[in-house]
Amino acid sequence: MLAYVFWHWPAPTVDAARYAESLVAFHRALASTPPPGVRSSRVYELEAAPWLPVARAFEDWYLVDDFAALGALNEAAVSGARREPHDAAARLAGGGHGGVYRLLAPARGGTLPRTTWCSKPGGASYPEFVAQLPPGETWQRQMVLGPAPEFCIIGVDAAAALGGVAVAARKIHASP
Numbered sequence: 001m002l003a004y005v006f007w008h009w010p011a012p013t014v015d016a017a018r019y020a021e022s023l024v025a026f027h028r029a030l031a032s033t034p035p036p037g038v039r040s041s042r043v044y045e046l047e048a049a050p051w052l053p054v055a056r057a058f059e060d061w062y063l064v065d066d067f068a069a070l071g072a073l074n075e076a077a078v079s080g081a082r083r084e085p086h087d088a089a090a091r092l093a094g095g096g097h098g099g100v101y102r103l104l105a106p107a108r109g110g111t112l113p114r115t116t117w118c119s120k121p122g123g124a125s126y127p128e129f130v131a132q133l134p135p136g137e138t139w140q141r142q143m144v145l146g147p148a149p150e151f152c153i154i155g156v157d158a159a160a161a162l163g164g165v166a167v168a169a170r171k172i173h174a175s176p
Helices: 016-032 067-076 080-092 126-131
Strands: 002-010 038-047 056-064 093-105 114-118 137-141 151-154 165-174
Touching: 002 016, 002 067, 016 038, 016 056, 016 080, 016 165, 038 067, 056 067, 080 093
Parallel strands: none
Antiparallel strands: 002 056, 002 093, 038 056, 038 165, 093 137, 114 151, 114 165, 137 151
16 A cells, blocks of 8 residues: 655645645545545644644645556546545645655554654664564655655654654544
8 A cells, every 4th residue: 555645734824724624625525536546545733844844734645555546546636526625725725745655564553643754774674674663554655755754653652762753643634
């Protein structure tokens, strides 16, 4: 499974609650008629993600079967019944960045409202590094697409042990 992760924030003149409502409306429209290969989506509100130019932002996760489904999502997000909710949210946005991640381990614990982001240290092999990661929903960036670190462990604060950063992430929406 892959995830398209999109970090974004409201324009300076837009109320964050209004922006969040527009995001949830788009995610609901997407869930009502999902394109082939799109499994679900989530929206988190973030605080202090160091790769973003703002202190508070939003993080959308679009879970898809494969790269073909990512293409279907790209087309479907701006067409049909999803177009107006998408465009309404986009009009309120102040900016954004995205990346693609591959699921390494499904959720296995991890219930904190934090996410650990880290990179593999030089000299360590990928199997060694992945084996030492704590339990939690674990994702690895693909093709160096995205501004965030290479690994993400949802619901876990292991930043100190892994030389990474823990970002406060409050889930505000999840589709089935």
